[in-house]
Amino acid sequence: MEHLSALDAGFLEVEDADPHISMAIGGIAVLTGPAPDFDALIDLIADRITAEPRLRQVLRIRPWDLGAPEWVDDPAFDITHHVHRVAVPRPGDDAALHRLTADIMGHRLDRNRPLWESWVIEGLAQNRWAVLTKIHHCMADGVSAARMLGRLFDETGGLRVVSPDTPRPASAPSLSLNPLRWMNSAWRTSTEVANVAVQAVHGAAEIAGGLIRPAASTLNGPVSDMRRFALAEVSMADVDKVCERFGVTVNDVALAAITDSFRSMLMNRGETPRRTSLRTLVPVSLRGSAADPRAGDPDNRVAAMLPYLPVDLPDPLQQLQTVHRRLTTAKNSGQREASSIFVSAANLIPFAMSAWTVRAFSRLPQRGVVTLATNVPGPRHRLQIMGREVVRLAPIPPLGAQLRTAVAILSYADHLTFGILADYDHAPDVDDLATGIARAVARLADLSAVPHRSTALGTLALVVG
Template sequence: MEHLSPLDAGFLEAEDSDPHISLAVGVVSIIAGPVPEFSEMLAALTDRAQDIPRFTQRLHTHPLDIESPEWVPDPHFDISHHVHRAALPEPGGDAELFALVAGLMEGRLDRERPLWQSWVIEGLSDDRWAVLVKVHHCIADGIATSETLGRLFDDGGPHTSFASDIRASKEPDAPMMPRFPRPSLNPLKWAGELWHVTTSAADALERAVVGAAELTVGVLAGAPNSSLVGPVSRMRRFSAARVEIADLEKVCGAYGVTLNDVALAAITGSYRSMLLDRGEAPSAGALRTLVPVSVRAMDDLGVTDNRVSAMLPLLPVDEPDPVARLTVVHERLARVKASGQREGASALLVAAQRIPFALSAWTIRLLTMFPQRSVTALATNVPGPRERQRVMGREVLEIIPVPPIALQLRTGIAMFSYADRFFFGIIADYDSAPDVDALAAGIESEVATLADLSGGRTKRRERSGHPPASAS
């Protein structure tokens, strides 16, 4: 039996801290062609789910948290508890699809059963249909979820992923640990090697300590009053933005920044517009953003668990110029990476594994009970497959991520790269963020502006049954 790590279990504790939230993540795949017979789809998903251990396992918890929860086989596993049908009202566009997705993501998953559900969605316009898969965050982080759900596609095997581009995939060791060179056979070199190992360990420890301190200050720091944080209701809204990866790369080449810099700059500009439209001043401290960072090596892409660290950059929502905003985003991300926030968060997680689970569980439970107002946004980037996928012989046109919201954040944004496109999935509290569609449209507009300033946008390659990019 496999036990949950403190980070995995922490998502359960955070969910328990607020009856209005569900800490499940989702993926919406929009597929070309006629919807298959439901019996065929159910049979295919039954076969493919059997190859994903977590899809046939449930949680077993212990009284008084004497041990962390563990995964055990569900002796009564029944695929009909997990796969459902849904139909959209006419005209079956983005508005209808996104409203359904929001409603399906609101409810919590039943902890007496394996923590996932799926819906085959019919009635989508332009001869399309969709599949929503919902998985609890305690099972896996974004990359592991993407790799796991990839097994539901027709090829069912490993696919070439944008995950190979991330920093952690090229680092086999934990980020807060130094790499120790293989000892030389020459005794005359031993003293120098020992000095190198000692100083590397000291540098790594210093970075982890400084990074952990910066994260603590960021969490405890005060922030201007903002409508972006506060109590949330049980209901959700969902929207999405779609952009061409070629446009993002064009901006990267023009300004010497990364793709993630461009995406975060677009998010920053859209939040700025949202705050202005709400009559709020986008001040310098208004958008401290939780940015999860993968620490998963390439060899562990198929491991189903959470392997993430975190950074808390202040995004420059106060900067009115889009190019200057992009430059500041790039500089601030470079600074927080250099400061050791990533290493500091990882070190805290490793420390949590060294203490009794009951202590870590009750600590998380206590901390999540207190309202926080310093972090105002979530932006997580999940690399997806480079090649186009198929389900039941039909082409997967789009893959849109659905993040959760918690800890009084009223909006959350997940980014996902698939083939030649980049998707922003935006979840929001129904009552306090009715302008979620404007947030999505603002992201598309910001990318378009930066691409135009970089020499012009890439002309969209139209695909059969694939509508132009737009937010509902």
């Protein structure tokens, strides 16, 4: 039996604190038709699920939280409880698919069964069909969920496990008989530990301040139990062109596009975009290298950064450069180290204390963080399910902790896809948010072809906050 970590169990506590939310993450694959025989697809999944034991396990909850929940084999496992078949009404367009996606993601998973389900969706236009899979966040983060789904559906198992930005583990120190080298090594080690400690304290202060200070917008608050879903798909060639021209990362471009679209959303709602309007939760993967045998284990290994996205800036290049600088600052500020240390420390105290604390804090009003933006690396080649090509792969983020919108980003083949889940009552303009993201990336791609603007970025970095 394997126990949930404090972080894994925290997603259960967050869900328990608000009856209107579901802490499930998901993905939707759109494929060329015709759809395969449903029974044959179930047989395929049943066969491959043997390689993913977690998908056949249920949670055993200890009375009064006297111990962490445990994963145990489900003796009554029945795959037909988890794989469903549904059709969208004609004409089977994207709007119909998005409405169904929102409805499915709005419902909680049954904790009496393994915490996942797949929906085979038929009736899509252009002779297409789709598979939507949702997994509870207590089981996996975005990276490990992508790996699990890749092994479950794709013949090549092509979804990557580790982000290319993940640092490689330090090499083991070599032994030496020279005492001067011992002293030098000890001094370097103590200095590094002290620096990390100072960084962590500074990062903890920033995270605490970000949670306490209310954001200058109405984009967060209580949510209903209904959802809206939209997605934006942009050319990876355009993103790569922007990255190469302006010396930024794919994540910088994605967050800059989200910034510009949220700025338009605020203005359309009659709100003035301010510097403190869009504090964003940006998860960071803590998984090791692909050579680590546990790199793809089904669990959560993430830290958090809480940068402000610069919705107060009107110029797209200013937004891009400011996002790049703020993310760099956040990475060096100790926020990741602080959140990682906090999670590690939570594993050392009695589970009942950590569970009750998370549950109590989850019930408090949270006005500091406005949205979530999580980026999961995907395959740069086409996937297939039973010989049918996946023409679109879109991520679906969770929605909780009084966030009314959340954005997940996934690279797939020659596209970068943004999946947006939002509260039905408070985000009727979610389609405009998706359109704005695609428009912002296209505009940055156009600007990357303008020679004189690239030389101005160095100056902009000095004058933009």
